Amino acid sequence: MLKIDRRLLQNFDWVLLGIVVIIGAMCIANLYSAVYSAQSYGTPVYIKQLYYFIMGFFIILAVISFDYRFLVEMNYTLYAGVILLLIFSLFMGQAHADTQRWIDLGFFRLQPSEPAKLMLVITLASYYYRKDTGKGFTLKELIVPIILTGIPFLLILKQPDLGTALMLSFVFVSMTLFVKLRLTTLATLMTLAASLIGLSWNFLLKPYQKRRIETFLNPDADVLNSGYHITQSKIAVGSGGPFGKGYLHGTQGQLDFLPERHTDFAFSIWAEEWGFVGSLFFFAVYFSLIFWGLNIAASSRDKFGTLLCVGVVSLIFWQAFINIAMVMGILPVVGMPLPLFSYGGSSLITTMAGIGILLNVRMRRYQAPI
Amino acid sequence: MSRRLLDQINTPDEEELTVLKKRVELTIIIMVTFIAILVVRLWYLQINQSDLYHEKALNNRVRKLQIIAPRGNILDRYNRIIISNRPLFNVLWIRDDAEDPDLVLKQMSHILKEDMSDILGRIRSEGNHPNYVPIRLKEDVTWETVAFIENHSLELPGIRIEAVPSRKYNYGNLGSHIIGYLAQITKKELKKQKSADYSGADQIGKMGLEKIYEKELRGEKGERIFEVNVHGLEQQQLKLVEPLPGHDIQLSIDIDMQRKAEEMMQGRSGAVIAMDVNTGELLTLSSSPQLKLEQFISGISQKNWDNMLNDPLTPLLDKTIQGQYPPASTYKIVTALAGLMEGVITPSTNIPCYGSFKLHGRRYGCWKKWGHGKHVNLKKAMAESCDVYFYHIGQEVGVDKLAIYARSLGLGEKTGIILENEKSGLVPTKKWKHRVKKEGWQQGETVSVSIGQGFNLATPLQICLMTVALANNGKLYRPQLLKAIKDQDGTTIQTFLPEQTGTAFGSPKEFSLIRAGLYAAVNAPHGTGIKAKLKDIKVAGKTGTAQVVHLERYKDVEIEDIPRKYRDHAWFTCYAPADKPEIVVTVLVEHGGHGGSAAGPVAKAVLEEYFKKKKTKK
Numbered sequence A: 001m002l003k004i005d006r007r008l009l010q011n012f013d014w015v016l017l018g019i020v021v022i023i024g025a026m027c028i029a030n031l032y033s034a035v036y037s038a039q040s041y042g043t044p045v046y047i048k049q050l051y052y053f054i055m056g057f058f059i060i061l062a063v064i065s066f067d068y069r070f071l072v073e074m075n076y077t078l079y080a081g082v083i084l085l086l087i088f089s090l091f092m093g094q095a096h097a098d099t100q101r102w103i104d105l106g107f108f109r110l111q112p113s114e115p116a117k118l119m120l121v122i123t124l125a126s127y128y129y130r131k132d133t134g135k136g137f138t139l140k141e142l143i144v145p146i147i148l149t150g151i152p153f154l155l156i157l158k159q160p161d162l163g164t165a166l167m168l169s170f171v172f173v174s175m176t177l178f179v180k181l182r183l184t185t186l187a188t189l190m191t192l193a194a195s196l197i198g199l200s201w202n203f204l205l206k207p208y209q210k211r212r213i214e215t216f217l218n219p220d221a222d223v224l225n226s227g228y229h230i231t232q233s234k235i236a237v238g239s240g241g242p243f244g245k246g247y248l249h250g251t252q253g254q255l256d257f258l259p260e261r262h263t264d265f266a267f268s269i270w271a272e273e274w275g276f277v278g279s280l281f282f283f284a285v286y287f288s289l290i291f292w293g294l295n296i297a298a299s300s301r302d303k304f305g306t307l308l309c310v311g312v313v314s315l316i317f318w319q320a321f322i323n324i325a326m327v328m329g330i331l332p333v334v335g336m337p338l339p340l341f342s343y344g345g346s347s348l349i350t351t352m353a354g355i356g357i358l359l360n361v362r363m364r365r366y367q368a369p370i
Numbered sequence B: 001m002s003r004r005l006l007d008q009i010n011t012p013d014e015e016e017l018t019v020l021k022k023r024v025e026l027t028i029i030i031m032v033t034f035i036a037i038l039v040v041r042l043w044y045l046q047i048n049q050s051d052l053y054h055e056k057a058l059n060n061r062v063r064k065l066q067i068i069a070p071r072g073n074i075l076d077r078y079n080r081i082i083i084s085n086r087p088l089f090n091v092l093w094i095r096d097d098a099e100d101p102d103l104v105l106k107q108m109s110h111i112l113k114e115d116m117s118d119i120l121g122r123i124r125s126e127g128n129h130p131n132y133v134p135i136r137l138k139e140d141v142t143w144e145t146v147a148f149i150e151n152h153s154l155e156l157p158g159i160r161i162e163a164v165p166s167r168k169y170n171y172g173n174l175g176s177h178i179i180g181y182l183a184q185i186t187k188k189e190l191k192k193q194k195s196a197d198y199s200g201a202d203q204i205g206k207m208g209l210e211k212i213y214e215k216e217l218r219g220e221k222g223e224r225i226f227e228v229n230v231h232g233l234e235q236q237q238l239k240l241v242e243p244l245p246g247h248d249i250q251l252s253i254d255i256d257m258q259r260k261a262e263e264m265m266q267g268r269s270g271a272v273i274a275m276d277v278n279t280g281e282l283l284t285l286s287s288s289p290q291l292k293l294e295q296f297i298s299g300i301s302q303k304n305w306d307n308m309l310n311d312p313l314t315p316l317l318d319k320t321i322q323g324q325y326p327p328a329s330t331y332k333i334v335t336a337l338a339g340l341m342e343g344v345i346t347p348s349t350n351i352p353c354y355g356s357f358k359l360h361g362r363r364y365g366c367w368k369k370w371g372h373g374k375h376v377n378l379k380k381a382m383a384e385s386c387d388v389y390f391y392h393i394g395q396e397v398g399v400d401k402l403a404i405y406a407r408s409l410g411l412g413e414k415t416g417i418i419l420e421n422e423k424s425g426l427v428p429t430k431k432w433k434h435r436v437k438k439e440g441w442q443q444g445e446t447v448s449v450s451i452g453q454g455f456n457l458a459t460p461l462q463i464c465l466m467t468v469a470l471a472n473n474g475k476l477y478r479p480q481l482l483k484a485i486k487d488q489d490g491t492t493i494q495t496f497l498p499e500q501t502g503t504a505f506g507s508p509k510e511f512s513l514i515r516a517g518l519y520a521a522v523n524a525p526h527g528t529g530i531k532a533k534l535k536d537i538k539v540a541g542k543t544g545t546a547q548v549v550h551l552e553r554y555k556d557v558e559i560e561d562i563p564r565k566y567r568d569h570a571w572f573t574c575y576a577p578a579d580k581p582e583i584v585v586t587v588l589v590e591h592g593g594h595g596g597s598a599a600g601p602v603a604k605a606v607l608e609e610y611f612k613k614k615k616t617k618k
Helices: A006-010 A014-034 A045-064 A070-092 A113-131 A139-158 A162-178 A183-204 A207-217 A227-240 A266-299 A303-327 A345-363 B003-010 B014-048 B050-061 B101-111 B116-125 B143-151 B187-192 B208-212 B214-218 B255-264 B302-310 B328-341 B378-384 B387-397 B399-408 B430-437 B443-450 B460-471 B508-523 B600-617
Strands: A094-096 A099-104 B062-067 B081-093 B135-141 B159-169 B182-184 B203-205 B222-228 B234-241 B248-251 B270-276 B282-288 B356-359 B362-365 B475-477 B482-486 B492-495 B500-503 B540-546 B569-576 B583-589
Touching: A014 A045, A014 A266, A014 A345, A045 A345, A070 A113, A070 A139, A070 A303, A113 A139, A113 A162, A113 A303, A113 A345, A139 A162, A139 A183, A162 A303, A227 A266, A227 A303, A227 B014, A227 B050, A266 A303, A266 A345, A266 B014, A303 A345, A303 B014, B014 B050, B081 B101, B081 B143, B101 B116, B101 B143, B116 B135, B135 B159, B143 B159, B203 B208, B203 B214, B208 B214, B255 B270, B255 B282, B255 B600, B270 B460, B270 B600, B328 B378, B328 B387, B328 B399, B328 B443, B328 B460, B328 B508, B328 B540, B328 B569, B356 B387, B356 B443, B362 B387, B362 B443, B378 B387, B378 B508, B387 B399, B387 B443, B399 B430, B399 B443, B460 B475, B460 B508, B460 B569, B460 B583, B508 B540, B508 B569, B540 B600, B569 B600, B583 B600
Parallel strands: none
Antiparallel strands: A094 A099, B062 B222, B081 B135, B081 B159, B182 B203, B222 B234, B248 B482, B270 B282, B270 B583, B356 B362, B475 B500, B482 B492, B540 B569, B569 B583
């Protein structure tokens, strides 16, 4: 299997890789601008991010080196491994801004909640692939995937990382809807979800998380505390105007007004400096990745490949949508990176692994069964 | 890998894959919808609302601080600085510059030793401003507080110290009514001004010369524009416009005379005025009691204000131009002039005074119960202030003729001083009574008017001006408070020349006859004004005792036994030197009792001050 098949190289998807490289270049350039005026010691974030990208390409190589179909067999091992990491980080992780999200690996601080997203995609794809009856799932058949999603969901919520936990449920909903549900199941699930949201508001959310949501609903009430991020980000995006303020000339970012500007708010820097035109260009490139991914899903030679690709694409898409919507003030502030664009090793490497899965499915679409 | 699973993977179900392809298409549609939401929002922010956010971004980083110009000084006629400036330190707070404003305010509450609720209350009272506009947290903080805040500026983002020039009263409350005070501009006043010149927390002259010469004193504000980062730390200065200091105004007031006058009036209420006979320049213009100017610096408290309103000595009333009193015997100058001019009397006309004057069966008493004797001529009548003599003149001349001479001497009309709210006094005529009282004139009323009682009202400044006209043979001048306006280097920008506003009816002959009477009043053995007599300077003057009420029960009672509010007002108006008049001093002591004894010594002290200076100069 490790023998390199010439057909595999012929079918390698250079388009997808090209899109990823373009997004990567925009990311590095944007990070350079984000920290341009800030004094910092040690390696600048754009250099670090470049290392992560290089690391990510090696991950892609590793992921495409085996047939994706082995993931069906591997998935519970992966699942158990990631859950253990999550538990480990919960008890041993480094506290960062009052949250326990990190595991220090020495050269790299891993945020296990990031691989957990991809792990869930693989797990659900495997499960639905095995169980699909073609007639739609009943509620009883959904108990297992709900539990499979629920365990990492609760562990991550406990960290607390509302954004990632939310992402897991988005992946679950997207993939479950994709494999088709029975109507009664759908209705029951929606009722359940509604009551779950109510419960989590009362018992699970930490005060700062509640406040963020409350602020979002009424941002003017508390401009300087929770509303600050939203207000500043909207000012950055809006003041960009049609053509932007020019690269390295965004005042909001350069003068420190934007918090977290290299991570979750990276897009506001871009929008401020490149304006409406530049942002549309960004959308065009970025969402072509999504649609190309869906194209791969549709062209897969088997259902597992399709499910995997849909899962990976929905994972990237929902993160991107929520992040950009949040930056532009139409969704509350939750910790949610813009995949491939926000600074952060864990997110980037996870996303690159996801890209690797897409490439993997693509290059093996004509391959004979094992 | 189990056999079954591999079989499953290796046998793709084409039909099922077609279904999945359809679902992928559906997924694309859903995602496009969501992307459309993002594009619409992006368009809204960057195209539709772009101007709004552009402005917000500018205000986010650019801070503008106004630099208030040092206000001009107020100098006395010898360039002594009466009012100057001292720096007053205010604590400013810019909301936008703090990430955690509550924490900063908590710290400030500790530093300023004020309750959080007070601070929040002040912020609220500032009204709705954008968050980048500085709010004054506290005014006039101590040096120690300023030093502490400056040293801890890094821990207090958004807190700034503003140094504002504030008034320093080098002579205390001296001349408080002329100088006036500054206070925070009101919303109404703000609307009247050009917005560039004033802002909400600015001080503006509210009274007196501070108000009238606001434009000259104020100067022009400067401003400092600089860029800040999110921590409110200055990144770079973008623009600096130095303020233009205000002009100094030089008063005609001699601060020594003014001080002497106010010392003499300590504990009493009334007015002291000294005017240059030949120019109309005011050397003293003092209303007692003084206003406590320091109380106005950072806004007068309700309690202090109420105290002033309820004070029986009415400190808020400027008695020199707003107090209207019966001119009493000082009015005899008018009556005498009318008598001489109308030919009713000559200098040698004798009118006997047996203590009263009879008209239509009614007795009008002279102040001296047993009369001034058989031979009372003009000089004696003036010197001893014989009422009966002037009753006769008044009766002969008539009220309307008296009014003409009164007006020609400046009574019944505003003097035209620049100070605000001057009252015009009252010179009654038959017409006036008919119009206002809807009654005919009673002949007996002329009797009262001829000795300055009855309907007659005059302000101390009018009496002063009348005395000036008498002393300079009939010239009426506009009372002048200012000598010059100077810029910061002392260069004169504007000077104020004497301005004659009228001429009294009468020739030097009549005036000198009346002046002889005034001279006798101070210098003759029975003169009413002998208390104003100076050692080596000849003084001439006229006393007056204005009845407040006419009550039989207080008729022969000692003044100390009469309740203050029923006591007579005491007048004394004089000039010196008698043979070549230079200066007029007019004194009114409210409820002071007899003019000669209450007001005379005050006038004397002020004259002494004036001539002392002249002597040392020689």
